[in-house]
Amino acid sequence: MELVKPSIGLIFWMAVSFxxxxxxxxxxxxxxxxxxxxxxxxxxxxxxxxxxxxKEEMKALQSNNERILVEARAExxxxxxxxxxIREKMIADAKGLATKEGxxxxxxxxxxxxxxxxxxxxxxxxxxxxxxxxxxxxxxKSELSSxxxxxxxxxxxxxDVNLN
Amino acid sequence: MAxxxxxxxxxxxxxxxxxxxxxxxxxxxxxAEKHENAAEPKEQxxxxxxxxxxxxxxxxxxxxVADSHDWHMWGEGEHSVSIPLPIIIYSDKGxxxxxxxxxxxxxxxxxxxxNYRLHEGSLVVFDDITGTVDEEATLKLTDFxxxxxxxxxxxxMLLMLWVFITVAKAYxxxxxxxxxxxxxxxxxxxxxxxxxVAKPSIGxxxxxxxxxxxxxxxxxxxxxxxxxxIPVFPGGVNLTGSxxxxxxxxxxxxxxxxxxxxxxxxxxxxxxxGVPIPVLIILTPIEILxxxxxxxxxxIRLFANITAGHxxxxxxxxxxxxxxxxxxxxxxxxxxxxxxxxVFMGFLELLVAFLQAYVFTLLSAIYFGSAIDEGHDVHxxxxxxxxxxx
Numbered sequence: 044m045e046l047v048k049p050s051i052g053l054i055f056w057m058a059v060s061f062x063x064x065x066x067x068x069x070x071x072x073x074x075x076x077x078x079x080x081x082x083x084x085x086x087x088x089x090x091x092x093x094x095x096x097x098k099e100e101m102k103a104l105q106s107n108n109e110r111i112l113v114e115a116r117a118e119x120x121x122x123x124x125x126x127x128x129i130r131e132k133m134i135a136d137a138k139g140l141a142t143k144e145g146x147x148x149x150x151x152x153x154x155x156x157x158x159x160x161x162x163x164x165x166x167x168x169x170x171x172x173x174x175x176x177x178x179x180x181x182x183x184k185s186e187l188s189s190x191x192x193x194x195x196x197x198x199x200x201x202x203d204v205n206l207n
Numbered sequence: 208m209a210x211x212x213x214x215x216x217x218x219x220x221x222x223x224x225x226x227x228x229x230x231x232x233x234x235x236x237x238x239a240e241k242h243e244n245a246a247e248p249k250e251q252x253x254x255x256x257x258x259x260x261x262x263x264x265x266x267x268x269x270x271x272v273a274d275s276h277d278w279h280m281w282g283e284g285e286h287s288v289s290i291p292l293p294i295i296i297y298s299d300k301g302x303x304x305x306x307x308x309x310x311x312x313x314x315x316x317x318x319x320x321x322n323y324r325l326h327e328g329s330l331v332v333f334d335d336i337t338g339t340v341d342e343e344a345t346l347k348l349t350d351f352x353x354x355x356x357x358x359x360x361x362x363x364m365l366l367m368l369w370v371f372i373t374v375a376k377a378y379x380x381x382x383x384x385x386x387x388x389x390x391x392x393x394x395x396x397x398x399x400x401x402x403x404v405a406k407p408s409i410g411x412x413x414x415x416x417x418x419x420x421x422x423x424x425x426x427x428x429x430x431x432x433x434x435x436x437i438p439v440f441p442g443g444v445n446l447t448g449s450x451x452x453x454x455x456x457x458x459x460x461x462x463x464x465x466x467x468x469x470x471x472x473x474x475x476x477x478x479x480x481g482v483p484i485p486v487l488i489i490l491t492p493i494e495i496l497x498x499x500x501x502x503x504x505x506x507i508r509l510f511a512n513i514t515a516g517h518x519x520x521x522x523x524x525x526x527x528x529x530x531x532x533x534x535x536x537x538x539x540x541x542x543x544x545x546x547x548x549x550v551f552m553g554f555l556e557l558l559v560a561f562l563q564a565y566v567f568t569l570l571s572a573i574y575f576g577s578a579i580d581e582g583h584d585v586h587x588x589x590x591x592x593x594x595x596x597x
Contacts, residue, residue, distance in 0.1 A: 044271065044325075044452070045273050045328060045329070046272065046273060046514065047450050047510075048450070049450050049451045049454055050274065050350065050354075050451050051349055051350070051351075051357050052295070052349070052350045052351040052352055052354065052357070052457055053254065053274065053354060053449065054454060055351060056353070056357045056358075056360065057360060057452050057455040058350070058458070060360060060361065060364055061364075061427070061455060061456070063421065064364045064368065064423065064427075065420060065423050068367065068371055068419065068422070069419035069421050069423070071370075071371075071372050071375060071543060072368075072371035072372055072374065072375045073418060073419045073422050073423075074419075075375045075376060075378055075379060076371070076378055076393035076397060077374050077397070077401070077415075078420060079378040079379070079382060080378075080394065080397065080401075081399065082382075083382075083383055086383055092318065095466045097479065111558075113436060164421065170328075175455060188581070190261050191336070
């Protein structure tokens with residue numbers, strides 16, 4: 044059978060050329076191609092991993108942001124509350140202080156008035172006393188300016204004494 | 208594989224059925240008519256032999272499937288157009304190199320160191336005076352001619368070099384980016400060989416050093432299979448269906464297996480661990496035979512599948528001329544069936560072309576894998592093999 048009879052020439056040529064093409068393709072094709080494919084796969088894998096990482100980070104960042112937002116809101120509320128309290132306290136304090144001061148001033152004024160009144164009364168009393176003494180002196184002087192008058196007086200006085 | 212052979216068998220059966228059913232009523236052409244119609248296959252450009260006017264399908268098919276010393280393009284006999292190829296002959300007297308055109312399609316002898324002539328497709332020493340083949344002198348010749356198969360092999364290899372060096376350049380220019388053009392056509396195949404053939408059969412760590420061989424074999428078989436399916440030059444040559452080519456490819460697989468094989472592999476061949484000595488006497492010869500049988504089967508499988516594909520396609524076309532010889536109308540009628548079946552077979556062959564490249568590469572990879580398998584425990588040996596398959 045011609046078909047299944049191996050031919051030495053063909054085997055020789057095939058063996059030689061296959062060795063050559065194996066060498067050539069290994070050196071100039073398979074090595075760079077496989078290398079590049081591997082490199083690219085690696086870079087794609089790295090890129091995917093990086094993307095995944097970024098996603099994770101984003102998620103973490105987002106939750107962080109939310110937390111910060113909540114905290115900020117709480118802080119704002121707190122601040123507002125504090126401010127309100129401070130304001131109320133300040134108003135209350137101011138009111139209290141004003142009342143006290145008014146009262147103090149009133150007391151001082153009242154005391155002063157009292158003192159002035161007392162001084163005025165004392166002076167008035169002194170004045171009245173001295174005036175009374177002066178009047179009495181003047182009366183006495185006029186009453187006792189003549190002998191007759193002195194006799195009348197003594198008579199009058201004696202009359203009263205007789206009655207007793 | 209068994210599937211493929213079954214299908215081929217079925218088709219032969221269908222072919223046979225054609226013969227049986229049609230001959231019963233078609234076998235009555237008058238002699239004169241027969242001679243008229245006999246000219247038809249010639250006009251159609253098929254190769255009919257000069258001497259006999261009837262169409263010999265077997266001879267035509269074998270001529271197309273077998274190797275030859277010139278690359279036939281079209282036409283037949285004296286009028287055929289073919290590319291002459293260099294004849295290189297080594298004999299006890301030294302080398303002879305000349306063009307195959309000197310033979311005038313086998314009708315003339317060439318006087319070199321011997322008087323050469325083409326006789327039934329092979330190169331012989333011919334005695335022009337007695338008109339007989341000098342068998343004794345013929346044995347001294349070794350034919351190193353660049354035959355149709357060698358030329359086709361070189362075409363395939365040049366194509367491969369061009370394709371893959373271009374692709375390699377594209378990878379350099381296109382570094383780190385998505386593949387483009389030819390690159391994106393070739394890349395899935397390379398990755399397929401790497402991830403689905405090499406890695407599972409050899410192992411993730413050591414597959415790399417086998418990749419160049421596996422890829423070269425895979426693409427060589429695939430390229431020449433597909434080129435063989437193209438009916439016009441430079442295709443149409445039954446290259447991988449040549450036993451010599453298949454033999455060299457399988458020989459490389461065997462050689463590499465021997466080179467990389469470790470102690471573990473040889474111990475399993477010569478003295479299977481855990482097997483009693485009396486059994487070893489039977490088992491060892493079988494194992495040794497198996498070492499050579501595996502590449503032998505690789506060779507036969509590739510050769511038979513591709514040759515069968517070519518034969519079937521040609522057989523369907525032959526039917527047209529066989530029936531055409533009986534009756535012209537019948538010839539036209541059958542041509543419709545032939546065409547449909549040939550197209551169908553063509554599609555099947557497209558699949559087989561890829562499948563054979565895959566199977567050859569896969570089995571080679573599995574042999575390499577078993578040759579470098581370290582093995583673990585002697586007693587676990589069966590389990591190891593079971594694990595390997597997963």
